[in-house]
Every structure is written in C-alpha cells, then in structure tokens.
Amino acid sequence: MATTNVLLNEQKENFQYGSTFKNYINGEWVPSISGEISPSINPGNIQEVLGYFQKSNVEDVQAAIKSAKDSFLAWSKTSVIKRGDVLFNLIYLLEQEKEELATLITKEVGKTIKAARLEVEASIQALKHFSGEANRLAGETVPANDPNTFTCTIKEPLGVVAVVTPFNFPLGIGIYKIAPAILAGNTVIFKPASDTSLIGVKTVELFVKAGIPKGVLNLITGPGSVIGQEFSDNKEIKAVSFTGSSEIGIALGRAVTSRGAKMQAEMGGKNATIILEDADIEQALKGVVTSGFINNGQSCTGTSRLIVPRSIAKKVTELLVKEASAINVGDGFAEEVHNGAVANEQQLKTYLHYVKTAIDEGATLEYGGEKLTDLNREKGYFVSPTVFSGVNKNMTIAKEEIFGPVVAVMEVENYNEAIDLANDIEFGLSSAIYTNDLEKAFYFIRHIDTGVTHVNIPSNHYENQLPFGGKKDSSIGPREQGSSALDFWVETKAVYIKPY
Structure with missing residues (x-):
C-alpha cells in the first residue's frame, strides 16, 4: 500500500493543466514505449492545452494485458463483497471531488458546468446501484431428475476485458463499464477517448484511491485505431465493451466475436x-x-x-x-x-x-x-x-x-x-x-x-436501475445498467453434485 501511495502522490503532483500524463499499468504510472505524446485541448478555448498524453503503441497494450492477466486469478478469487467495497469507497471519493470533476469535464468536453455536475451526480447514483449488486451476484438452484443429485449454477468472471469510452460522458460511461466489470471479478484495460484522456486519468486515480489492487485496472491512452486493433486481435482479451459510432462498433464487434470473445457495443442513434x-x-x-x-x-x-x-x-x-x-x-x-x-x-x-x-x-x-x-x-x-x-x-x-x-x-x-x-x-x-x-x-x-x-x-x-441499450445498428450484446448490468461480464457454469 505504501508503494501505491507514493505513486499516487507522484502523479498528483503532476496533476496540473498542461502537464504530461502517463499510462497506468500494473500499479505504476509509466510512459509509452513509443516515446510519443499528444495534446488534449479545451474546446471552449483552443489555446489552452489541458495536458499531454501517451500515444501508446501495441507493445504498451500488450504490457497492460499482461498486467491484467497476472492479476486476474487473485482478483477473481477475492470475495465479491470485498470487490464491491471498492465501488462503495468510490462513491465517497466522487462526493468529495464533485466540483473538481465537474470542472475537468467542462474544460475537456466543453459542456456547461451545470451539465458536468449532473454527469458527476449520475455517476454517483450508478455506483450506488452497482455496489449493491455485490450482494446479488448469484446463480440459481434448480431441481434434478435424480433426487440424490444437487444442481445449481454459478457466475464466473471472464478474465481480461477491455473498455472503450467516448468523449460525451467520459466519467459516467467509464464508470458504467468499469464498475460492473471489476465487480464481476474481471481485470480491465481502459481506453478513454483521446479528447477526454485527462478525465480518464482522473477516473483511474479515484479507483486506485478506492482500493483497487495493482493490475486490476490499467489505463492506456492513444490512437483508437492502434489500441482497438490489438483489442480485436489479442486472444487474451475475453470481452470488449465499446461506446462510440456504429461504423467502428460494428467492425470491432465482427473482429472480436470472430475469435470467440464477447462484444458489447452502444452505438449511434437517429x-x-x-x-x-x-x-x-x-x-x-x-x-x-x-x-x-x-x-x-x-x-x-x-x-x-x-x-x-x-x-x-x-x-x-x-x-x-x-x-x-x-x-x-x-x-x-x-x-x-x-x-x-x-x-x-x-x-x-x-x-x-x-x-x-x-x-x-x-x-x-x-x-x-x-x-x-x-x-x-x-x-x-x-x-x-x-x-x-x-x-x-x-x-x-x-x-x-x-x-x-x-x-x-x-x-x-x-x-x-x-x-x-x-x-x-x-x-x-x-x-x-x-x-x-x-x-x-x-x-x-x-x-x-x-x-x-x-x-x-x-x-x-x-x-441507472433500468437497462440501457438499443436495437438494429444501435447496440450489440447484453444491456448496460439495470438488473442485467452484470450479464455481459460473467459466464454461467452449470454444476451437478452427487455424493458417492
């Protein structure tokens, strides 16, 4: 824990507008292997550079995947109640930093401070819902043909998963995806939109403060074409949750599902x-x-x-x-x-x-x-x-x-x-x-x-208590939020037990 605090303090000292921000891999803030960075600017004043972010390459993504894979066994065996504690702790942190988060959103997205505050509040409400789901991550008991046989189902995590979020609700959608993924016992690679990388960094910082162990949540910034391609192709990625355009989401979905992984996409609307x-x-x-x-x-x-x-x-x-x-x-x-x-x-x-x-x-x-x-x-x-x-x-x-x-x-x-x-x-x-x-x-x-x-x-x-998703070219896979929020992030195992 002491090492984590040092790393957080080091990043916090650099959390100033115009600073260079790093990726977060295996519990450490690290630069990209590419050595390249790109700016995020304030759309309300394009002369203001909010920060410089890592222009990650395939090697960075693979390092994050390795980190997540190495951390999966321990995290998946952690009690779901304890995993839920991370989300519960995060509620308090968001409450404490409401105005700072709203300010970041306004600066990086361009929306009004009123709208930004509503996004923060919606994120807090979502966490209240998700943290309560820790007590309901359950299978079912069903009758067997043989009365001496006990049959039931259990829910198990998938493994290493990827989360890709858009610019329009960068805090909210990040939490809507990351929270149920880690609650279910998965380890996560998080790729925020390049236009909202600063909010992505802040989101990860808050998860770490809330107690997420190293390697469970990893942050990669940079071009979607490069990072998304590795998400598509790498067999260690067991699921991808994406929000963005229908064109990109459908193409990504074809690639991911063609190798047997799961895909969830919330896309366009008219x-x-x-x-x-x-x-x-x-x-x-x-x-x-x-x-x-x-x-x-x-x-x-x-x-x-x-x-x-x-x-x-x-x-x-x-x-x-x-x-x-x-x-x-x-x-x-x-x-x-x-x-x-x-x-x-x-x-x-x-x-x-x-x-x-x-x-x-x-x-x-x-x-x-x-x-x-x-x-x-x-x-x-x-x-x-x-x-x-x-x-x-x-x-x-x-x-x-x-x-x-x-x-x-x-x-x-x-x-x-x-x-x-x-x-x-x-x-x-x-x-x-x-x-x-x-x-x-x-x-x-x-x-x-x-x-x-x-x-x-x-x-x-x-x-948040209702499922969210569309039909036709608007969505792929199970719904987000609501009572079905965890469905995408788990597999169901059927169990048959008979004494000798």
Whole structure:
C-alpha cells in the first residue's frame, strides 16, 4: 500500500493543466514505449492545452494485458463483497471531488458546468446501484431428475476485458463499464477517448484511491485505431465493451466475436420524437430542447428527428425556433449559459457538413446553422442550435447521425405514418412521444422499434436501475445498467453434485 501511495502522490503532483500524463499499468504510472505524446485541448478555448498524453503503441497494450492477466486469478478469487467495497469507497471519493470533476469535464468536453455536475451526480447514483449488486451476484438452484443429485449454477468472471469510452460522458460511461466489470471479478484495460484522456486519468486515480489492487485496472491512452486493433486481435482479451459510432462498433464487434470473445457495443442513434395534436405542445418542445439541443445534441439518445402531423407543423416549427433562439451559447462556466462548445474540431466540421448537405438537398434552414465567433467565442468550437423544416426521409439529415444540436422537423399526415417514419431508420436506440391519448401511447410503446422509449418524457432521459441499450445498428450484446448490468461480464457454469 505504501508503494501505491507514493505513486499516487507522484502523479498528483503532476496533476496540473498542461502537464504530461502517463499510462497506468500494473500499479505504476509509466510512459509509452513509443516515446510519443499528444495534446488534449479545451474546446471552449483552443489555446489552452489541458495536458499531454501517451500515444501508446501495441507493445504498451500488450504490457497492460499482461498486467491484467497476472492479476486476474487473485482478483477473481477475492470475495465479491470485498470487490464491491471498492465501488462503495468510490462513491465517497466522487462526493468529495464533485466540483473538481465537474470542472475537468467542462474544460475537456466543453459542456456547461451545470451539465458536468449532473454527469458527476449520475455517476454517483450508478455506483450506488452497482455496489449493491455485490450482494446479488448469484446463480440459481434448480431441481434434478435424480433426487440424490444437487444442481445449481454459478457466475464466473471472464478474465481480461477491455473498455472503450467516448468523449460525451467520459466519467459516467467509464464508470458504467468499469464498475460492473471489476465487480464481476474481471481485470480491465481502459481506453478513454483521446479528447477526454485527462478525465480518464482522473477516473483511474479515484479507483486506485478506492482500493483497487495493482493490475486490476490499467489505463492506456492513444490512437483508437492502434489500441482497438490489438483489442480485436489479442486472444487474451475475453470481452470488449465499446461506446462510440456504429461504423467502428460494428467492425470491432465482427473482429472480436470472430475469435470467440464477447462484444458489447452502444452505438449511434437517429432518435425520433413524435408530437401529436392533443399534446401540450409548449411542454413537449421543452422536452425536445432538452434532448435535441442541450449539451449540443452530443448524446446518443438525443432527439434529432421531430415528427409532427401536418396540421400543427407550422406552429411547432415556429415555437421550436423561438426556443432555439433563446439558448445562450458561450463559456461553459458561466451560470447563465445553456450550451458550451462542441467537443472538438471534428465535431464542428461534422456539424457544418450536415448543415450544408441539408441545405443543398432542399431542406429549409429555419434557424442557426453556423459557427459562432462573436461575444468572445472566436477561440472555441461554439455553434448555434439549428432547426430545419421541410425534411423528408430520403435526405441525409434524416438518416445519418450528426451528434450535434440539429433538429429536423418532418411532417406526416397521421399517427400511423408517424410511427412508420420513426421506425424507417437503421438505428433503434431511443424514442419519445407526446400525447394525452393513453391508447395511442401504449400502441406506440408496443410498436416503436427502439430499445428505450418514453411517453411525455425527453428521449435522452435515463435512470441507472433500468437497462440501457438499443436495437438494429444501435447496440450489440447484453444491456448496460439495470438488473442485467452484470450479464455481459460473467459466464454461467452449470454444476451437478452427487455424493458417492
């Protein structure tokens, strides 16, 4: 324990913006064998370098895998109750460092401090759920044909597993994956998004302070193409949990499962919200603003298609423009700001690309569609909330994930056409409907082809006690969170016992 404290103190002294941060392998903070580093910048002020991170190569990944493999036997034989204590301790640490964590998230992701605080709080709530699961990691007792035979099942960990997280909820999604993986008895290689490596480092520091033994959790930063390829190919990796784009997730899933390992992926969404004539339109649009514009639409469950009957389309569009124009975009630390910067330059380019494509294909730009450079916003990746009308299902903006604050208003003749249009997409993550008609609400629940759905609630709403995941090109493998959160991370062994 003394050695661990020295290492933590050494890293903590270097935990200053602009410092060089290392990988964490076998309980030590170590540089990459490559000798290369890359920066992480503040998207709200691109002149501010938050830190320099290891540009890891295959040898680094293999060293982390060896560390995790060497630590697996001891960790897997540790009582699950004691493994749960690490998560319980982590709750306290997150509570103590709430504001520091929120500040890191705002600086590295660009979201507002209010949104960052909500992410920290959601992470704490998730840990409360996961730590309680330690008492419920159980198999079942079942009857045997022979009354003298005792039969049951037990749950066993997989071995060395890999976790790949995105930039949009870097603390939350990291914890959603790492916590159940280690609780189940696995040892973990953690690869955060390059844009949020600093939060990745902080996450690992907190797990170590919470009591995770050396080698059980290892951190590798660097290019996803290099690290992900080794995750795909290395037979020591028994499972990969990934959150990111559908294109990358599906390709990674094919590679991982082709060698017999397990794959869990939460990927893209092109989520629809339907507003019917009988709904409270103003309240419904507040939900669309929350899910489609706030956090710059950088949520896989956010609303990007707003489907409405033609009879109310004009009114809905006008009110949505009014709501969009009232969103204050600027410095994420200013309390009056609703949206900070988008996460990186690529997100900015993607946003501008889809705006131009929509206009070129004949959609009507009702509001926004531009990079904001006035009012001290010239140094960051600030964009305007954007509303398009006149969008049909064949337009690119109606089919491809933008991951930006863009909502496309799509008109239909009736309720059945609205559901058909909502389902006519390759994704199937989340959805929402606003109506006071209970019969239509229940019909929607039964017929919408998504893994998560809502009635009179924004499409990005979630709670840790429910499973999370989608259908079609939105998800692979068992659900995250909820009562099924541990299913992906364990194998079931059938046991037959008969005395001589």
